[in-house]
Amino acid sequence: MINQGNAFIHFDITHLDFIKFVLTFLVPFGVSVYSSVIIRLKIVVGKRARINAKVKCVSCGDISIDVKEDELIEKCPKCGEKTKYKIIEIK
Numbered sequence: 001m002i003n004q005g006n007a008f009i010h011f012d013i014t015h016l017d018f019i020k021f022v023l024t025f026l027v028p029f030g031v032s033v034y035s036s037v038i039i040r041l042k043i044v045v046g047k048r049a050r051i052n053a054k055v056k057c058v059s060c061g062d063i064s065i066d067v068k069e070d071e072l073i074e075k076c077p078k079c080g081e082k083t084k085y086k087i088i089e090i091k
């Protein structure tokens with residue numbers, strides 16, 4: 001009975017260490033993947049698009065345009081400098 005108890009406690013600690021290890025590894029990894037995806041998907045006026053996508057201007061909410069990979073992203077015809085795009089569809 002005592003031996004079994006020890007084994008159980010031992011198992012628990014090992015298990016916790018394993019979870020900590022996985023979290024220590026996965027959290028920074030997940031954050032870096034997340035930020036690289038966000039940077040990749042960012043649609044900035046005057047910069048080149050990194051993806052083919054349909055984007056919508058969130059400043060007016062009216063205009064949506066198609067951007068193509070490597071093409072310069074143009075301003076919304078309504079909003080000009082205030083243009084802010086949001087990706088609505090990735091192609």
Ligand SMILES: [Zn+2]
Binds near residue numbers: 061062080
């Ligand atoms: Zn607009």
